[in-house]
Amino acid sequence: MERKPDFSWQDSPVFVGNLAETLGPWLKGQSYSQVLVLTDTHTHVHCLPRLQNLLPYPFHTIQITAGEQHKNLETCTLIWQQMLLHKLDRKSLLINLGGGVIGDMGGFCAATWKRGIDFIQVPTTLLSMTDAAIGGKTGIDFQGIKNTIGVFQAPAAVFADPAFLHTLSDRELKSGLAEVLKHGFIGDPKLLDSFANLHPAALRTLPWNQLLTQSIAVKVRVVTEDPKEKGLRMLLNYGHSIGHAIESYFLGTDSPLTHGEAIAIGMICETPPPHQTRVAQILEPFFPKITIRKEAMPTLWQLMLQDKKNSSGAVRLAIPDELPYTMQVLSITEQDLSEMLLQYTNASY
C-alpha cells in the first residue's frame, strides 16, 4: 500500500519516515525502464545498504568522490558518461542518495539528460533533508562560484528518512541544524522551543521525525507560494547572502566552515539589533563565534556581488523585519557589510 505523502509540492510528493514504508511502496507503483543510483564515497558505504533492497528493478550505481569541491562540470561529465554507458533512456529514474552536493548535482544531470529524466531525492544529511532536497533547485558550482549553473526542476519525489542522521558526524548534524533553526526563525517559532536551552550533546536524542516534518513544512509552504524565487522565497535566503560569501571565503583557507556554520554567522549579521540578541542566543550554543578578520572584507564584498540574486552591481539583502514572517529587502554598501561583520565579531550576547 502506497503511503500518503506528508507534503506535496508542485507534482512532487515529500515523505518523512522509514524508507521501507515510503520509498519501497512508491517505487512499486512506478514503471521506470531503469534505475540508476548516484552515491558518493560516503553514502555508497553507509547509506546504500538501507536503500538497495527496496529497489524492485535491476539497478546500477554511479559513485563520485564526496565533497563540495567536486560539485562541478568535471563531475557532471563523469555522471553523464555513466548515463551514456548504461544507455539511460527518457523513462529511466535517477536516485540521488546523499547530501546537498549529490542532490543538486544529480538533479542537474538528470534534468539535462536528454532534456530531462525523472529523479528522486533521498537526502542523507539533515541539511539536505530539510532544505536542499525540497524546492526544485538543482545546480553546480562554476569557477568557484556556488550554484552558478543549474535549473529549477522539481524531483519526482523526496524521501527524508531520519535514520540516515546516524551516519553523520556531530559537525554535519549541526550544519543542518542551522537550516532547521532558520525555518523556526522565519516561519515556525514553536520549532525553536525544542532547541532553547538544549545542550548540544543532546541533539541526537531529539524526536527528529517530528522536527523534520515541522521544518520541511516551512520550506514547502514558502516554495509553494514562490516556486521560481520571485519574491517570498527571499525569506529562505535569511542568513545566506552574507553566509554564502563567508562559506566561499573560508573554503579557500585551512579551516573551511560547514554551510550551517557559515549561515549561522550570516543570520546573526543580517538581523537588526532588536532581534539580534534572541537569534544569537539560540544559535551560539551550537555555533560558537568565529572571528572575521578585517582583511577579509573586500573579498567578502566581491563574493556577494557575484550572488545570483543581485542585479546590476547592487547587493540586496533580505533583512528580517519582524520574526517570523516578514522581511524587507535592503541594498547595502561595502561599508555596511563591514559594520555588520564587525558588530557580529565584537558583540557578546
Next chain:
Amino acid sequence: MERKPDFSWQDSPVFVGNLAETLGPWLKGQSYSQVLVLTDTHTHVHCLPRLQNLLPYPFHTIQITAGEQHKNLETCTLIWQQMLLHKLDRKSLLINLGGGVIGDMGGFCAATWKRGIDFIQVPTTLLSMTDAAIGGKTGIDFQGIKNTIGVFQAPAAVFADPAFLHTLSDRELKSGLAEVLKHGFIGDPKLLDSFANLHPAALRTLPWNQLLTQSIAVKVRVVTEDPKEKGLRMLLNYGHSIGHAIESYFLGTDSPLTHGEAIAIGMICETPPPHQTRVAQILEPFFPKITIRKEAMPTLWQLMLQDKKNSSGAVRLAIPDELPYTMQVLSITEQDLSEMLLQYTNASY
C-alpha cells in the same frame, strides 16, 4: 509601436519579418539590465551589423567558432566564463544570433545560468528559422551524440528575418529547405506547391516571408499541442530517426552531410512504398541520391539505439501512415533498417 507577433507559443511570441520592425520595437518594451549577443565567426561578420543598431542597451558580444563540432561542453564553458566576466544577472538577456548550433547552445547556457535567464532566438539560417528556433529545445552534443544534454525552455521571443537568407550558401539554404518540405509533408500540402517542378537555382527567388510563415505555422501547431514530446511531436521527427544516424555517421567521414541532406534521405527511407515515390520526387531535385554502403549499417544501427526517443533498446520510428497528418510508431530491427537503406539506395523514382 510593438507589432503583433505572427505566432505565439507558450509565452513565446514568434515574429517573421524585418528585424527593424519586429525586434527593435519589442526590445524597447522590455527592461533588461544587460544584453549579451552570442555570435559565431560567421554571424559576427555577416549578421551582427543588421542587429546591433536595434539594441537600445549597451551590449557585449560573445563570439564562438562556427560549426556543429563546437556544440559541446567545452564551448558552453567558454560562454559561461564570459557570462561570469560580464556579471550577467538574472535580469539579463542573451540574444542568440546564428543557426541551430548558436540557438541550441546559447539557449542551454541561458536556461542554466543562475537557474535561468531570458534568451531570444534570432535565427540566421533557414534551418533554424523554420525549425530549431521554435519549440523550446535547447542542448548540446555529448561524446559525439547529438543533443544528449539539454533542457526544454521556451525563448522569451523568436525573430525570423528572411533577409539573413542572403548570408547563406546554396548548400546551407537547401539544408533548411529539407525541414520546410518536411513541414509541408506532415502538415501543409499547399506549402509543397511552391517547390514542385522548381529548378533548384530558383530557390532564392521564392517569396520567403510567406513560405517561412507557412512553415513555422506547422511547427508551432505541433509544439503547442505537445510541448514536451509526449506524442504528437513525433510527427516532427519524420525523417530524423534514420536521418540523425546518417548525419552522425557522415560527420566522421571526409564528406559530411548537412542536416537537411541527411534528413532528406531519412524521410525517403522512413516512408512506406505507397507514398515514397511522391516524397522522393519532391526531394530529389534538391537532394541528389547518396549511396549508403553496406558496411555502414551496423554503425548506423548503433547510432539509432542511442537516439533519446528510444526506450529499452528498441528502435522506434514514426512512419507516415497517410501524409499529411498521421503517423504510426513502429519498432524496427537492424535487418529492417538495412532493407530500408538498401531500398533507398537502389530505387529510382
